[in-house]
Amino acid sequence: MISVSEALERLFALARPLGIETVPLLQAHGRVLAQDVAAMRNQPPFDGSAMDGYAVARVAPGLRLRVIGESAAGHGFYQPVKEGEAVRIFTGAPVPEGAKAVVIQEDVTREGDWITIGDTPEDNDHIRPTGGDFRIGDTVSAGRVIGPNDIALMASMNIADVPVARRPVVALISTGDELVMPGETPGPDQIIASNTFGLHALMRDLGAEPRLLPIARDNEASLRTAFDLAQGADLIVTIGGASVGDHDVVANLAPQLGFDQSFYKVAMRPGKPLMAGRFGAAMMIGLPGNPVSAMVCGHVFVAPVVRAMLGLPAGAAPRRTGVLAQDLPANGPREHYMRARFEDGGLVAFGSQDSSLLSILGKADALIVRMPKDGPRSAGARVEYLPIR
Ligand SMILES: Nc1nc2c(c(=O)[nH]1)N[C@H]1C(S)=C(S)[C@@H](COP(=O)(O)OP(=O)(O)OC[C@H]3O[C@@H](n4cnc5c(N)ncnc54)[C@H](O)[C@@H]3O)O[C@H]1N2
Ligand code: MOO
Numbered sequence: 001m002i003s004v005s006e007a008l009e010r011l012f013a014l015a016r017p018l019g020i021e022t023v024p025l026l027q028a029h030g031r032v033l034a035q036d037v038a039a040m041r042n043q044p045p046f047d048g049s050a051m052d053g054y055a056v057a058r059v060a061p062g063l064r065l066r067v068i069g070e071s072a073a074g075h076g077f078y079q080p081v082k083e084g085e086a087v088r089i090f091t092g093a094p095v096p097e098g099a100k101a102v103v104i105q106e107d108v109t110r111e112g113d114w115i116t117i118g119d120t121p122e123d124n125d126h127i128r129p130t131g132g133d134f135r136i137g138d139t140v141s142a143g144r145v146i147g148p149n150d151i152a153l154m155a156s157m158n159i160a161d162v163p164v165a166r167r168p169v170v171a172l173i174s175t176g177d178e179l180v181m182p183g184e185t186p187g188p189d190q191i192i193a194s195n196t197f198g199l200h201a202l203m204r205d206l207g208a209e210p211r212l213l214p215i216a217r218d219n220e221a222s223l224r225t226a227f228d229l230a231q232g233a234d235l236i237v238t239i240g241g242a243s244v245g246d247h248d249v250v251a252n253l254a255p256q257l258g259f260d261q262s263f264y265k266v267a268m269r270p271g272k273p274l275m276a277g278r279f280g281a282a283m284m285i286g287l288p289g290n291p292v293s294a295m296v297c298g299h300v301f302v303a304p305v306v307r308a309m310l311g312l313p314a315g316a317a318p319r320r321t322g323v324l325a326q327d328l329p330a331n332g333p334r335e336h337y338m339r340a341r342f343e344d345g346g347l348v349a350f351g352s353q354d355s356s357l358l359s360i361l362g363k364a365d366a367l368i369v370r371m372p373k374d375g376p377r378s379a380g381a382r383v384e385y386l387p388i389r
Contacts, residue, residue: 001267003372004300004335005316010262011276011305012314014283018166018234025155028146030207031164032310036139039157042131046076046094051126054086054108054115055099063117067110071096086115101125143311145207167209168309170302171230171282172196175216175223175241175249176289194358195239195287195294202298206306208235218247220257227257227279234309236282237302240289242273250286251275259284267372269334270355271297290355296337296367299388319369319384322347328377331370339364340385347385365389 002010020034049055049071056065065086071077073092080098081087087096095102107120134157140150146162154162179193180186196212203210211233216226218241230236241250251273255261261277268274270293275286285302287294299317308314325346328338338349339357342365349368350360366385377383 001265002263004266004268007266008316011301012308014262015305015308018168018309020163021166022161022163025160025162028162028164029151031146033142033144033146034165034311035142035163037159039134039136039138041158042135043133043156044128047130048128049089049091049093049095049102050128051102051104052090053102053104055081055089055095055102056086057081057083057098057100059101059103059122061117061119065115067113095127165310167207168234168306170203170208170210170235170237171213171233172199172210173213173216173226173238175238177218179215194291198295199298206303208306218249220253223249223253224257233282236279236284238286239294242286242288267334269336291358292355292361295361317386319386321382322385324377324379324381324383326379330376331374333372335372336370337367340366340368
């Protein structure tokens with residue numbers, strides 16, 4: 001059995017980066033920027049006014065000036081302003097040549113075409129200089145998930161088409177004779193497939209393109225059909241059949257069908273019978289079937305792999321530090337991801353950590369990470385956890 005960190009390293013070695021595609025700006029939200037993009041223009045493209053008021057060549061209280069024109073946003077005034085003159089100006093308008101400051105209209109008295117400057121602070125010229133926000137060639141750096149603020153910035157830079165990482169296509173295959181789809185009527189010894197649905201949502205959140213394939217039954221022909229249907233995927237994720245039982249088809253049959261295994265079994269709880277390797281042109285991860293194991297492995301392994309495929313830094317799922325609100329006993333030999341909730345700001349692990357209990361996973365805010373053989377921890381101790389909400 002290998003450690004969680006070694007498993008992650010091997011997974012990153014198996015992942016292949018994806019190509020780049022160009023999407024219209026409106027579709028770039030949530031995608032990963034695949035190349036630096038550069039501003040096509042200066043912003044502002046001219047010295048512009050930050051206020052409504054009067055553009056003047058000199059500011060002095062009591063100065064009387066003649067208003068010679070008007071500069072509004074989208075309608076500049078293209079004559080110089082000289083000593084003794086002022087130009088009526090509005091926020092966002094180009095400042096005329098010769099103007100050294102804008103006096104806000106609250107600090108001015110106007111009579112006809114004449115203004116008199118009143119008491120006004122002289123430390124702010126209210127002029128936004130050309131390129132004060134960004135200049136031609138300034139870049140937004142690749143390797144970031146594009147958020148609303150990035151979209152606004154790129155729009156302002158006149159970037160209408162954005163190079164983004166192609167979404168990894170993730171084929172999700174549930175295996176087992178006992179499974180039916182949600183909405184179907186299960187037989188007396190059947191249950192509803194849940195793992196592929198939770199993982200589908202997780203993949204969507206990460207910016208992948210999940211494909212839910214039909215359930216593979218516990219026989220070679222059915223598993224072969226599922227792998228055939230998975231062709232074209234960048235990542236194949238199987239769920240269940242990973243352990244040592246006679247009917248555990250993925251562990252028993254996948255190598256005969258083309259699975260080139262890199263590792264099998266990780267010293268973690270839940271999630272021990274995890275496997276990974278390549279399957280033809282795709283990477284493959286075989287998750288254990290127990291529902292909590294599958295979801296925890298989704299957070300701990302599949303999510304970092306998808307991020308790496310998208311060109312984000314290859315690293316473990318980000319952890320935070322929290323304070324225990326209760327004592328915890330010593331941990332066993334496997335790295336333990338304990339389902340826990342926050343109570344008054346402190347972490348409380350659930351009493352049952354059985355890997356079949358989705359009702360507890362559903363109430364959990366966090367997975368407390370216990371390293372192998374970690375000693376007992378007292379209430380008040382600081383521990384690492386993965387946020388899972
Ligand atoms: N003798 C041993 N038995 C088991 C071991 C072991 O080391 N020795 N490991 C246990 C551990 S740990 C786990 S985890 C499970 C994993 O087994 P499999 O990956 O083979 O999973 P299955 O047997 O197919 O299913 C386990 C459990 O989960 C349910 N299941 C499966 N797929 C789904 C799905 N898509 N949605 C909802 N539920 C699913 C399945 O019905 C079973 O109840 O093995 C232990 N055994
Ligand atoms: O490792 Mo299994 O995934 O604990 O139930």
